Amino acid sequence: MKVAGxxxxxxxxxxxxxLLQDPExxxxxxxxxxxxxRTGPDEYEMRMKMVISSIQGLFAGKVSIADQDRPAGFRLxxxxxxxxxxxxxxxxxxxxxxxxxTEVRYEGEVRVGGMIAGVGQRLLDTTAKxxxxxxxxxxxxxVDGASSSGAGA
Amino acid sequence: MIPQEFxxxxxxxxxxxxxxxxxxxxxxxxxxxxLIPLMKLRLAAPGHVVDLGRxxxxxxxREEGGKLHIGAMTTHYQIESSALVHSRCPLLAExxxxxxxVQVRNxxxxxxxxxxxxxxxxxxxxxxxxxxxxxxxxxSGERTLPIQDFLVDTLTTALEPGELVAEVIVDVDVDGATGxxxxxxxxxxxxxxxxxxxxRVRRSNGRVxxxxxxxxxxxxxxxxxxxxESLLQTPDDVASAAGAVAxxxxxxxxxxxxxxxxCQMARVYTARAxxxxxxxxx
Numbered sequence: 001m002k003v004a005g006x007x008x009x010x011x012x013x014x015x016x017x018x019l020l021q022d023p024e025x026x027x028x029x030x031x032x033x034x035x036x037x038r039t040g041p042d043e044y045e046m047r048m049k050m051v052i053s054s055i056q057g058l059f060a061g062k063v064s065i066a067d068q069d070r071p072a073g074f075r076l077x078x079x080x081x082x083x084x085x086x087x088x089x090x091x092x093x094x095x096x097x098x099x100x101x102t103e104v105r106y107e108g109e110v111r112v113g114g115m116i117a118g119v120g121q122r123l124l125d126t127t128a129k130x131x132x133x134x135x136x137x138x139x140x141x142x143v144d145g146a147s148s149s150g151a152g153a
Numbered sequence: 154m155i156p157q158e159f160x161x162x163x164x165x166x167x168x169x170x171x172x173x174x175x176x177x178x179x180x181x182x183x184x185x186x187x188l189i190p191l192m193k194l195r196l197a198a199p200g201h202v203v204d205l206g207r208x209x210x211x212x213x214x215r216e217e218g219g220k221l222h223i224g225a226m227t228t229h230y231q232i233e234s235s236a237l238v239h240s241r242c243p244l245l246a247e248x249x250x251x252x253x254x255v256q257v258r259n260x261x262x263x264x265x266x267x268x269x270x271x272x273x274x275x276x277x278x279x280x281x282x283x284x285x286x287x288x289x290x291x292x293s294g295e296r297t298l299p300i301q302d303f304l305v306d307t308l309t310t311a312l313e314p315g316e317l318v319a320e321v322i323v324d325v326d327v328d329g330a331t332g333x334x335x336x337x338x339x340x341x342x343x344x345x346x347x348x349x350x351x352x353r354v355r356r357s358n359g360r361v362x363x364x365x366x367x368x369x370x371x372x373x374x375x376x377x378x379x380x381x382e383s384l385l386q387t388p389d390d391v392a393s394a395a396g397a398v399a400x401x402x403x404x405x406x407x408x409x410x411x412x413x414x415x416c417q418m419a420r421v422y423t424a425r426a427x428x429x430x431x432x433x434x435x
Contacts (some may be wrong), residue, residue, distance in 0.1 A: 130309070
């Protein structure tokens with residue numbers, strides 16, 4: 001499944017680049033993330049509890065960053081495994097300076113397998129979009145400094 | 154598969170049910186058509202399930218103050234077969250008749266359906282076209298939300314922990330002057346809408362004086378196609394108005410239908426619904 005889109009962040013490209021690679025910020029913005037720790041250069045291990053309506057899945061996995069080209073962009077790879085299935089996302093993030101800040105463009109491929117994909121195929125696309133939207137809206141809140149608690153859905 | 158162990162409560166009054174869900178940790182069971190399969194697959198594993206099946210007074214259809222009030226536990230079949238719904242709100246009866254199959258419609262409820270907020274469910278399209286409201290209750294109070302504010306995103310509603318859908322309230326079309334239609338392209342296996350268009354229209358002096366278009370299946374949540382409504386000035390505008398239904402929409406994509414195909418089918422089914430609704434005006 002391909003995903004693509006763009007979001008405008010009210011921060012200069014250098015700052016946006018830092019935010020997108022700051023484990024504390026990522027941990028706060030990734031929906032359901034309850035653990036994110038650095039395991040090596042540009043590698044992190046992660047635990048996520050996804051709750052969407054009555055569906056919930058616990059995923060353990062890793063996040064890695066490659067092809068660093070500050071501040072123009074980088075590649076982000078997220079892998080997760082859980083009882084209900086597995087997911088692997090591989091995406092290129094491109095940071096484009098804009099008058100109001102930075103436009104973050106993302107383009108990538110998400111693979112979901114196991115039971116969650118078998119029974120939930122119909123909902124994968126909308127769910128992936130919703131998770132990405134939540135991530136960026138939380139990130140935007142971090143940039144604005146409007147929310148520092150990381151609480152909320 | 155067998156669900157994970159869970160605590161089960163079957164309250165016999167609304168007060169008891171609201172008390173049981175008040176801390177927000179329990180999952181409410183209505184018709185069980187969405188929750189039970191998820192539990193059997195262990196995609197959902199609630200620790201506590203509160204079954205509304207024995208709570209009296211949640212299944213009714215009545216007309217009050219120019220609106221139709223439908224209790225949350227009213228089944229799709231009751232709505233489909235109700236003489237009152239047929240005469241006062243035929244769009245809702247027609248939409249209910251499109252849901253799943255007759256066994257599904259005898260078990261599934263309108264409250265369960267809207268609370269689950271499946272992006273391909275049939276009711277949301279009709280409820281948007283009917284300017285519906287959803288009344289929510291808690292142990293300490295209640296509030297009423299327009300359907301577009303209640304539906305937040307895919308499988309996500311404005312329901313707060315401890316809150317329960319009590320009833321759905323829809324506009325009444327009394328005089329037969331309102332044309333209506335629900336057109337759906339159903340997924341062959343599941344029956345869910347690949348796209349579905351629910352419309353209401355009125356005419357006056359050869360012009361379209363009122364229109365409501367609700368679309369399901371196309372986007373992450375059902376939405377009112379206000380662009381189509383404003384383009385539909387006369388009955389001759391059907392094709393061009395329906396052509397705008399997917400404008401600005403990030404369409405869903407899955408194995409059954411790509412985003413481009415869904416957009417095209419949305420245009421086709423919206424045009425069909427509008428034509429039939431206009432032809433039905435008395």
